[in-house]
Structures are given as structure tokens and as C-alpha cells.
Amino acid sequence: MKFTKMHGLGNQYIFVNEFEEVLKEEELPSLAIEVADIFTGIGSDGLILIGPSHVADLRMRIFNKDGSEAKNCGNGLRCVAKYAYENGLITTGNMSIETLGGNVHATVHPDSNNKIELITVDMGIPRLKPEEVPVTGVSETKVIGEKIEVAGQEYEMTAVSMGNPHAVFFVNDIEKAPLTALGPKVEKHKRFPESVNVEFIEVVSRDEMHFRVWERGSGVTQACGTGACAAVVASVLNDFSDKGEEVCVHLAGGDLYITWNVNDHIWMKGPAETICEGTYFRKQERN
Numbered sequence: 001m002k003f004t005k006m007h008g009l010g011n012q013y014i015f016v017n018e019f020e021e022v023l024k025e026e027e028l029p030s031l032a033i034e035v036a037d038i039f040t041g042i043g044s045d046g047l048i049l050i051g052p053s054h055v056a057d058l059r060m061r062i063f064n065k066d067g068s069e070a071k072n073c074g075n076g077l078r079c080v081a082k083y084a085y086e087n088g089l090i091t092t093g094n095m096s097i098e099t100l101g102g103n104v105h106a107t108v109h110p111d112s113n114n115k116i117e118l119i120t121v122d123m124g125i126p127r128l129k130p131e132e133v134p135v136t137g138v139s140e141t142k143v144i145g146e147k148i149e150v151a152g153q154e155y156e157m158t159a160v161s162m163g164n165p166h167a168v169f170f171v172n173d174i175e176k177a178p179l180t181a182l183g184p185k186v187e188k189h190k191r192f193p194e195s196v197n198v199e200f201i202e203v204v205s206r207d208e209m210h211f212r213v214w215e216r217g218s219g220v221t222q223a224c225g226t227g228a229c230a231a232v233v234a235s236v237l238n239d240f241s242d243k244g245e246e247v248c249v250h251l252a253g254g255d256l257y258i259t260w261n262v263n264d265h266i267w268m269k270g271p272a273e274t275i276c277e278g279t280y281f282r283k284q285e286r287n
């Protein structure tokens with residue numbers, strides 16, 4: 001199987017071009033687990049398929065490291081846009097991309113060598129109703145500063161769907177965020193029937209924040225694009241940031257620039273890089 005390994009701020013995926021490769025649907029979860037293995041696979045946070053779409057220019061499918069299929073991936077979308085442009089799948093700088101969480105629009109910014117370092121994605125409108133996240137046990141129409149009990153302690157969370165679910169926790173010091181202590185417990189908490197991505201945010205100012213993530217199905221990663229969007233939405237909802245103003249989000253792998261526009265759409269601007277290309281031998285093909 002031909003593959004390309006790419007990353008967005010250290011959030012690394014194995015990309016397969018379904019215009020050229022035919023993969024068996026029932027093997028996709030195990031393929032994602034296999035390629036993600038750092039010792040016997042390639043090493044990644046998951047697997048992303050780029051294929052044809054009936055409703056957009058391209059379709060992106062994303063599988064987490066544990067083989068579960070996710071509905072959206074912000075860092076993956078920037079990589080898909082770069083790949084599509086540089087490999088001639090798309091000839092203009094604008095493209096629509098279908099995801100399980102809805103269609104998004106990406107714009108690539110070519111440099112003088114026609115290479116793409118920076119991509120802007122219109123991530124669509126965040127979904128805020130509890131049943132859209134989904135999260136249970138909430139009587140309000142939005143989940144802002146909602147109490148949640150985890151391992152006998154009470155915390156406050158703000159929940160947002162960017163096509164995929166996010167629970168955002170504000171902390172005073174990002175270096176002391178309980179990423180691995182709380183992350184997995186919140187991910188599988190009974191109030192999130194589809195599990196959840198968990199973000200910790202330290203607000204620096206109205207247009208700057210530190211960010212760490214425990215991703216559903218992948219654990220700690222260097223960055224999460226949909227998570228950064230959810231964090232900025234949560235920050236606006238809690239009156240720490242302003243709608244219509246760009247926020248610089250410092251992730252472990254670098255910076256993303258996120259704006260929750262006045263028309264309700266979320267814009268994400270950031271880089272994507274190609275690491276390598278190659279041929280992967282499935283375990284059953286090896287001797």
C-alpha cells in the first residue's frame with residue numbers, strides 16, 4: 001500500500017490516496033491500529049483516507065490510533081488540502097472536503113515554488129446543544145461551565161462539537177494540567193455516550209491561550225485542530241475571548257490561529273508538512 005506520512009503541528013497521520021489505492025472497508029480499523037504502531041508499523045496518531053466524494057471535491061475519512069472512526073480532524077484537513085493541491089487532485093487553491101461531521105472549505109496559500117506551507121480552513125459552525133455534542137445530564141441549551149464529577153472530584157467543563165465532541169477545561173497553569181490523570185477518565189465518562197476529546201486551556205489574554213489535549217482514541221497528541229477551534233469557542237462562551245477576533249493558540253507542537261467569526265463560522269489557519277512517502281507491507285504480506 002502506497003502511503004504519505006504528514007503532520008500538522010506534530011499531529012501525525014498516515015495518508016492513503018483512495019483515488020489510487022483500493023482498501024477493504026472491513027480492514028480499515030485494523031489497518032489504522034497497525035500503521036500507527038511505532039514499533040511494528042509506521043508510527044502515527046491514526047490513518048486518514050483521501051478519496052472521491054459525491055457532495056464535495058474530496059472526501060476525508062479519519063481513523064484514530066485505536067481503530068475507531070472519527071468524524072472530523074482539523075490538522076488532518078490541512079494536510080489533505082496540501083496533499084490534494086500538490087498532487088494535482090485539485091487544481092484551484094480552494095476546495096470543499098466532505099467529512100462525517102459535515103463539509104468544510106479549505107484554501108491553500110502556495111509559495112513561490114507552488115508548495116503549500118499554510119492552509120486556512122472554514123471549519124463550519126460549532127454545535128453547542130448538549131444533544132449535538134453529545135453530552136447527557138445537562139438542562140441548559142448550551143454546556144458552559146457545567147459541573148462534572150470525575151473520580152470523586154468536581155470540575156467545570158464547556159462542551160462543543162466541531163463535528164466531533166470536545167470537553168474543554170480551563171486551568172491556571174498549563175504545565176500542571178492533569179492531562180494523563182483526567183484525560184482518559186473524561187474521555188470515557190458516562191456522560192459522553194460517544195466518548196470525548198479532552199482539552200485543557202490556560203488563558204493568557206483575550207487573544208492568546210496555551211492548549212494541551214487528550215484525544216479520544218489516540219491519547220496525548222502534539223496538537224488537535226478541532227480541539228483548538230473548540231477551545232476558542234469555549235473561551236468566547238466564557239467571556240475570556242471575543243467573537244470576530246483571531247486567537248493565537250499555543251499547542252505542544254506549535255501555533256494555530258483561530259477566529260470564531262461573527263457569521264458563526266470558525267476559521268483555522270496553520271501549517272502542514274509532508275514527512276515521507278513509501279510502501280507499507282501489511283502484516284499478513286510479510287515473511
Ligand SMILES: N[C@@H](CCC[C@H](N)C(=O)O)C(=O)O
Nearest residue numbers: 070073074075164224225226
Ligand atoms: N487530531 C484531530 C482530531 C482527531 C479525531 C479525534 N481524536 C476524535 O476522535 O474525534 C484534529 O486535529 O482535529
